[in-house]
Amino acid sequence: MSVVIWSDGRLYGPDEPLVSGVDHGLTVGDGVFETCAVYGGTAFALSRHLQRLRRSALGLGLAEPDLDVVREGVRAVLAAAGPDVGRLRITLTGGTGPLGSNRLPLQDQRQNLLVLAGPAAPTAVSRVVRVPWVRNERSAVAGLKTTSYAENVVAVAQAYRRGADEAVLANTVGELCEGTASNVFVERDGELVTPPLSSGCLAGITRELLLEWAEHEGLPVREASPGELRYEVLDDVVSGTAQLMMSGSIRNVSPVVSLDGVTVPAGPISLEAQILFQKRLSDDLDP
Template identity: 55%
Template sequence: MTAVTSVVWAGGRLRDPREPVVAGTDPGYTTGLGLFETCAVVGGRAFALTRHLDRLASSSAALGLPPVDDAEVRAAVAAVLAASGPEVGRLRVTVTAGPPAAEPGEPGDPGAGPALVVAAGPAPVRGPAHVVRSRWVRNERSPLAGHKSTSYAADVLALAAAVRAGGDEALLANTRGALCEGTTSNVLAEVHGELLTPALSSGCLPGVTRALALAWAAEAGLPVREAREDELPWRVVDDVRAGRAGLALAGSLRGVVGVEVVEGAPVAVGPVTAALASLFRARAADDLDP
């Protein structure tokens, strides 16, 4: 197949990207009940694919979605990446419950199962990380907290507001008034010589990049850890903007990067952040499926 900018696999085969692939009765379309994973594509391979698929399986069980076959996902990923060109830098795996199965004697598919769509395309082009605080919050008690749900409109709106304000990421507090995460990334604050990331109890996503950063930092002896519940109040962003603290973002497409602008104010990247970013780049280059 000729390499194209966007490649889509659904229903057991590669598709024209303009071809409809989701049934109108699929809960992923009608109610937003679905999950997705996004991987960076490096040298034609999906980075940390095993970790992403493990999280997908865990979230599927937590939300009561039917499990998707791991071998099928991997075969679909391989087919998509084989058909992709060098401009492709992002892979997305989306899973929903699929259309309801037909009752005996009725038209339709009595064996309907989860719907799987795998798509690849160019990664977004970003400049220096520029964050803007959102006026909306993450509900850490939501059943969707900690899962990459296709019910993503709140994040889309928060990010769009940040972009209108000149940024490229929106920061979210949780309902307890603590720093939680970004719309597309986990966050880490550099405070008093340590780099702290909100605990999962804050409602943040258990990010693949976040987990790798914590593990690799521990092995390297860098002062990077999960924060205690009271260590990262929302006002820490004021400290970052005033130069009293630093901030980093961690995500599948970003890797680990230091924030350089907070709501229009240039800020310095801290030394621990810089060391972690360098370490992450080196370790990720050594192993594409850590």
């Protein structure tokens, strides 16, 4: 299926010109975005994604987005895309701006909002590799979901060249952090543990929901203490004394079955977490 695009009250096809060449999101990556899975024509956890869109926009210094207008765009693209759509993307940029990094004065800004719907190809398992680059946990945009994604493009391209579908990164102090588009969980000693937000990882919606639902169901899933998960824990995954799991809006909860080209087993708690997430997802599409 093709991608359907909405902006400023109308629908566009993927080949129609839409964004100005001096849009600040295009020239300097001055924008934020959200990606939601779509099930039966409904965007999953849309309310949580919109609140994170707002947090990211304000954290980047953009004006507060009108979430009612965003919802209007979501309704339009999902109605036009048909029943087979699997992914929704919401992008908000600073709009037309100077060629440099400085923005226009707030009163002169006109943000550019685009809502897109298109196909998705989720898989039940993940294959990941380690890469030599790191997340900067002290970055000005740490924890914000911005359109400045070049680091992720480079890292995941290496992952695909090595036969994987995701790369997992450390932060600048050697802690396990996240994937390029996913959060990471380590299974060891009878529990699943995910890096804390202080590591510089994104506050993933799937991560957030799994922590909440696991606590309610008594599944041993928790956030690590700062410094608890060193990047070297991945050596334990290769040796078989720990397991790995990834989470994200399209992959949902996905046990890792290959690390750096080595086949590794899915952890039993990871498999339980996967089942739990799918069950709760079916119960409520906007939890």
